Amino acid sequence: MTTDVSQRFLARDNVYLPHIAVIEKIIDETPGVVTLHFNFKDEKLREEFTFKPGQFGEYSVFGIGEATFCISSSPTRRDHLEFAVQRVGKVTNALHRLDVGSEMGFRGPYGNGFPLDSFAGKNLVFVAGGIGLAPLRSLIWNVIDDRDKYEKIDIVYGARSPADLCFKYDLDAWGNDSSINMVTTVDKGDASWTGREGFVPQVLEQAAPSARNAVAIVCGPPIMIRFTFPVLEKLGFTPEQMFTTLEKRMKCGIGKCGRCNIGNLYVCRDGPVFSFAQIKGFISSEY
Ligand SMILES: Cc1cc2nc3c(=O)[nH]c(=O)nc-3n(C[C@H](O)[C@H](O)[C@H](O)COP(=O)(O)OP(=O)(O)OC[C@H]3O[C@@H](n4cnc5c(N)ncnc54)[C@H](O)[C@@H]3O)c2cc1C
Ligand code: FES
Numbered sequence: 666m667t668t669d670v671s672q673r674f675l676a677r678d679n680v681y682l683p684h685i686a687v688i689e690k691i692i693d694e695t696p697g698v699v700t701l702h703f704n705f706k707d708e709k710l711r712e713e714f715t716f717k718p719g720q721f722g723e724y725s726v727f728g729i730g731e732a733t734f735c736i737s738s739s740p741t742r743r744d745h746l747e748f749a750v751q752r753v754g755k756v757t758n759a760l761h762r763l764d765v766g767s768e769m770g771f772r773g774p775y776g777n778g779f780p781l782d783s784f785a786g787k788n789l790v791f792v793a794g795g796i797g798l799a800p801l802r803s804l805i806w807n808v809i810d811d812r813d814k815y816e817k818i819d820i821v822y823g824a825r826s827p828a829d830l831c832f833k834y835d836l837d838a839w840g841n842d843s844s845i846n847m848v849t850t851v852d853k854g855d856a857s858w859t860g861r862e863g864f865v866p867q868v869l870e871q872a873a874p875s876a877r878n879a880v881a882i883v884c885g886p887p888i889m890i891r892f893t894f895p896v897l898e899k900l901g902f903t904p905e906q907m908f909t910t911l912e913k914r915m916k917c918g919i920g921k922c923g924r925c926n927i928g929n930l931y932v933c934r935d936g937p938v939f940s941f942a943q944i945k946g947f948i949s950s951e952y
Contacts, residue, residue, distance in 0.1 A: 683770025717778030718804035725770035732756035740807035794885025876901035904942035
């Protein structure tokens, strides 16, 4: 019997056959992003399904197609699952049109997830931009629910404008948690914004979290990632202490179609979570 989480929930006869899931709640995050809460129709699967923060699924709207999204909820809070969708094209528009009670397909969980065991006993620095907070919030809530295992937590999160900040309810909760150093920033504020302004890499440099006994986990738009790694290096983080989760266009999600390679790695099978040491050779051409 395999113990690999990514293999346990595959349909037996056809790995491309999705499980049927029902939308239970829809949250408007920003003008272009919604979070969908869902659960499986199959009761046994609903009870047994587990995953690791950073893993993803292939979600389908019947008659339209399939697309890749991380699971944005934490495995430590399993009465339902969540994913956040930015509207960019065919499938994401169709997902935005679903209502509470609509059915969709789900295959997964796929990918490696974050190496949570290796983070134990460390200071954790989370750096995210825009909807890039989605995979990190799964990890952050997992860490909060296991708080004794980890040391200091720093979170630097930014978006283009106040309206583009996702998961505002989480930002409030983390901001009110005295064990977390939370910094929220926007590129450009509006009349009502009293918080910090500035790009995420600059704000990270000002916050200057120590690299000692720390790991940094970064996710956001490619431009943010490209400018964040040099800042972390300046702060003393080694490539082995920095992690990110990559978004490469996918089809099968399980290492079969060859669609998602960067260098000799398949993002779906070997990632999507990588240390900077693993990807720094080709990140500048990809990002
Ligand atoms: C591991 C992983 C996790 C992801 N997690 C999330 C998530 O949590 N939330 C979220 O909103 N999105 C996420 N994405 C991106 C998401 O998969 C795409 O936005 C989605 O597939 C677009 O589908 P579509 O049919 O609406 O777009 P299409 O109609 O196929 O394309 C619309 C436009 O988007 C571009 N595009 C499509 N997919 C990608 C991609 N992967 N990278 C760059 N450009 C792309 C196309 O080139 C085109 O310009 C993730 C991607 C990966 C690989
Ligand atoms: S999506 Fe098919 S190999 Fe990665």
